[in-house]
Amino acid sequence: MTAPVMLDEDGKIVYDEYGDPVACLDGHGNGEGCSGPVEWWMTPSTWKSWPRCTKHGERRMEQDEQTRQRYPTMEPSDFDPSYAGERWNDDDV
Ligand SMILES: [Zn+2]
Numbered sequence: 561m562t563a564p565v566m567l568d569e570d571g572k573i574v575y576d577e578y579g580d581p582v583a584c585l586d587g588h589g590n591g592e593g594c595s596g597p598v599e600w601w602m603t604p605s606t607w608k609s610w611p612r613c614t615k616h617g618e619r620r621m622e623q624d625e626q627t628r629q630r631y632p633t634m635e636p637s638d639f640d641p642s643y644a645g646e647r648w649n650d651d652d653v
Contacts, residue, residue, distance in 0.1 A: 563591035586616035
């Protein structure tokens, strides 16, 4: 099976800096398990774009969503600094 490769707006194959056609990152070089056209997918947690087919791109976005829910980088809106444990001796005053 030939790897699905990325095409630009004119339908031409997009090549990387090594002259290889840009193909799905998760296609194992031969389009294994791939489905749909290859596009750039921006991962919100890393702000990096990687070429992936529709199927692998959507799967990666789901994984990224789960990662962000598990390790939030923003503090929750109900976060209270006084719960951080840094003033636990106040009762002794
Ligand atoms: Zn793929």
